[in-house]
Amino acid sequence: MELLDWLASWLASWPGATWLRGSGTAYLVVNAAHILGIGLILGAILPLDARLMGIGRAPLGVVGPLLSRAAAVGVGLALLTGFWLFTVRPIHYAGNAAFLAKLALVALALVNVAIQHANPAYRRALAGGAVSVGVRTSAAASALLWLAALLAGRWIGFL
Numbered sequence: 001m002e003l004l005d006w007l008a009s010w011l012a013s014w015p016g017a018t019w020l021r022g023s024g025t026a027y028l029v030v031n032a033a034h035i036l037g038i039g040l041i042l043g044a045i046l047p048l049d050a051r052l053m054g055i056g057r058a059p060l061g062v063v064g065p066l067l068s069r070a071a072a073v074g075v076g077l078a079l080l081t082g083f084w085l086f087t088v089r090p091i092h093y094a095g096n097a098a099f100l101a102k103l104a105l106v107a108l109a110l111v112n113v114a115i116q117h118a119n120p121a122y123r124r125a126l127a128g129g130a131v132s133v134g135v136r137t138s139a140a141a142s143a144l145l146w147l148a149a150l151l152a153g154r155w156i157g158f159l
C-alpha cells in the first residue's frame with residue numbers, strides 16, 4: 001500500500017497537477033479538452049461503425065480513412081487530458097468504481113481497434129471491398145464499448 005501512496009503523492013505533486021488544483025480556469029480548459037477528445041472519438045467512430053455495419057452508402061474508401069484518423073486524434077487527446085485530470089486527485093479516482101470501469105472499457109475498446117486494424121478484411125472493406133461478418137462484429141463491439149466508456153466517464157462525477 002505504501003508504494004501506491006507514494007506513487008499517488010508523486011503523481012499529484014507534478015507541476016501540471018498543482019497548476020490545475022490552483023487554477024479553476026486551467027482545470028476547465030483541460031476538462032473541456034477531455035470532452036473535445038471524447039467528442040472526436042464518438043463523433044468519428046459511431047458513423048464509421050454504422051457504415052461498416054451496413055447503414056448508409058457513403059464510400060468507405062473515402063470516409064473510412066478520414067473518420068479513422070479523426071478518431072485517433074480524439075483518442076490521443078482524451079488519453080493525454082484524462083491522465084492529466086487523473087493526477088489532480090489520483091487516490092480519489094483510483095477508488096472510484098466508475099473511473100475503473102471506464103479505464104477497463106477504454107482498454108477493451110483499444111484492443112478491439114487493434115484487432116480491427118490488423119484484420120486484412122478491414123483493409124479490403126476500406127478499399128471498397130465487401131464487409132465481412134468479422135469486420136461488422138468488431139464494428140458493433142466498437143460502438144457498444146465506446147458508448148459504455150462515455151457512460152462510465154459521466155458516471156465518475158456521480159460517485
Ligand code: HEM
Pocket residue numbers: 031034035038041075078079081082083084085086093102106149150151152153154155156157
Ligand atoms: C480515451 C477514452 C476516454 C473516454 C471516452 C473518457 C470519457 C470521459 C467522460 C465522458 C468524462 C466526464 C466528463 C465530464 O462530464 O466532465 C470523463 C471525465 C474524466 N476522465 Fe475520461 N475518458 C477517456 C479517457 C480517460 C483516461 C485515459 C483517463 C485517465 C487516465 C481519464 C480520466 C478522467 C477524469 C479524471 C475525469 C474527470 C472526472 C470528474 O471528476 O468529473 N479519462 N472521461
